[in-house]
Amino acid sequence: MTVATGRSLRSSAELIRAEEPVLAHNYHPLPVVVARAEGAWVEDVEGRRYLDMLAGYSALNFGHRHPALVEAAHRQLDQLTLTSRAFHNDRLAAFAESVAALTGLDMVLPMNTGAEAVESAVKVARKWAYEVKGVPDGRATIVVAADNFHGRTTTIVSFSTDETARAGFGPFTPGFRVVPYNDLAALEAAVDETTAAVLIEPIQGEAGVVIPDDGYLRGLREVTRRAGCLFIADEIQSGLGRTGRTLAVEHEDVVPDVVLLGKALGGGIVPVSAVVARREVLQVLRPGEHGSTFGGNPLAAAVGSAVVELLETGEFQRRAQEAGVLLRDGLSALVGKGVRGFRARGLWAGVDIDPALGTGREISESLMREGILVKDTHGSTIRLAPPLTITNEDLQMALGTLESVLRKGA
Numbered sequence: 213m214t215v216a217t218g219r220s221l222r223s224s225a226e227l228i229r230a231e232e233p234v235l236a237h238n239y240h241p242l243p244v245v246v247a248r249a250e251g252a253w254v255e256d257v258e259g260r261r262y263l264d265m266l267a268g269y270s271a272l273n274f275g276h277r278h279p280a281l282v283e284a285a286h287r288q289l290d291q292l293t294l295t296s297r298a299f300h301n302d303r304l305a306a307f308a309e310s311v312a313a314l315t316g317l318d319m320v321l322p323m324n325t326g327a328e329a330v331e332s333a334v335k336v337a338r339k340w341a342y343e344v345k346g347v348p349d350g351r352a353t354i355v356v357a358a359d360n361f362h363g364r365t366t367t368i369v370s371f372s373t374d375e376t377a378r379a380g381f382g383p384f385t386p387g388f389r390v391v392p393y394n395d396l397a398a399l400e401a402a403v404d405e406t407t408a409a410v411l412i413e414p415i416q417g418e419a420g421v422v423i424p425d426d427g428y429l430r431g432l433r434e435v436t437r438r439a440g441c442l443f444i445a446d447e448i449q450s451g452l453g454r455t456g457r458t459l460a461v462e463h464e465d466v467v468p469d470v471v472l473l474g475k476a477l478g479g480g481i482v483p484v485s486a487v488v489a490r491r492e493v494l495q496v497l498r499p500g501e502h503g504s505t506f507g508g509n510p511l512a513a514a515v516g517s518a519v520v521e522l523l524e525t526g527e528f529q530r531r532a533q534e535a536g537v538l539l540r541d542g543l544s545a546l547v548g549k550g551v552r553g554f555r556a557r558g559l560w561a562g563v564d565i566d567p568a569l570g571t572g573r574e575i576s577e578s579l580m581r582e583g584i585l586v587k588d589t590h591g592s593t594i595r596l597a598p599p600l601t602i603t604n605e606d607l608q609m610a611l612g613t614l615e616s617v618l619r620k621g622a
């Protein structure tokens with residue numbers, strides 16, 4: 213079966229070949245061409261169905277085309293889609309109020325992508341350091357963790373420790389100090405009177421779902437409080453229900469000064485991100501100092517507000533906890549049977565496959581052939597992050613398929 217495109221009927225193989233000469237090769241997608249999706253399931257152009265165990269790197273926490281989110285988008289499409297921030301729009305106040313209430317913080321800077329939220333937070337933290345903390349002009353530093361992933365812009369790759377992300381893209385932005393993740397002593401040694409902020413993922417997603425020791429986030433809160441610098445939690449991948457809580461920092465009852473949201477905030481429909489912070493922090497921005505034409509557009513605000521409404525029910529956080537137990541139990545049973553080890557919290561797991569069975573890419577391709585979509589990270593690690601709406605039966609089926617793929621060897 214083929215599908216109608218603007219020009220012709222094309223198969224998956226033809227569509228993949230057609231991309232090659234015209235699309236930048238900055239990704240290496242699995243060879244599947246998705247044409248339709250609903251809930252946790254996607255369908256390719258030939259009508260083959262796959263269970264989506266990646267969920268758009270957590271941008272699809274509520275599944276594909278969640279009815280409440282699609283309805284909110286449709287309703288807004290019929291009213292107003294863009295004003296730019298040159299004018300007010302009637303959706304933005306409610307969006308900002310709901311995001312601030314969800315995180316327990318005061319003010320919101322709406323942006324679009326995750327990288328933009330991180331970039332914006334870097335600017336805000338520096339300005340706060342000069343205006344509020346009194347750091348001499350041009351001397352502000354930001355402490356980050358090794359193996360971080362915060363996005364792909366020039367400034368963000370400046371403090372990446374992944375050579376693939378950096379090589380060929382210098383010169384880099386100065387002003388960052390890198391310390392080992394999950395090491396409070398190193399963090400304490402790195403902060404000083406120039407430190408504007410510590411920027412950290414509460415769980416490192418791209419690194420392979422690396423969960424710090426219990427007490428690390430509380431300790432980090434203490435260190436930043438004592439040093440008089442900001443604690444910025446990048447919850448772009450870990451937040452909005454994924455780990456069984458609204459924010460991953462809640463596992464340690466910690467409230468950062470700044471929380472970065474993205475991915476699922478747009479409901480898998482539109483790019484929506486936000487810097488959410490205490491008033492003292494975000495009020496350093498004045499007209500003309502920062503902005504984005506699309507940031508806070510009414511369509512994004514309408515979908516983002518509907519996302520917050522879903523999270524306010526607590527249903528998705530509960531579901532991530534309950535299904536997370538199944539995920540953990542299923543993976544525990546595979547340890548020693550092709551799985552070397554795993555790290556999991558809520559519906560999110562990094563699974564280290566025995567390298568003798570193949571690379572993460574090879575395992576992902578084998579799973580794809582069996583109708584399960586996952587993504588590898590480094591080496592032989594794969595990442596599981598299904599929509600929080602996945603049924604127990606589908607999750608069990610995915611674990612069963614993983615078991616049989618490992619038994620056969622990739």
Ligand SMILES: Cc1ncc(COP(=O)(O)O)c(C=O)c1O
Binds near residue numbers: 325328413449450
């Ligand atoms: C923790 C974290 N921060 C930032 C980003 C960047 O988000 P985006 O790809 O929307 O720019 C990502 C993306 O994976 C992420 O995982």
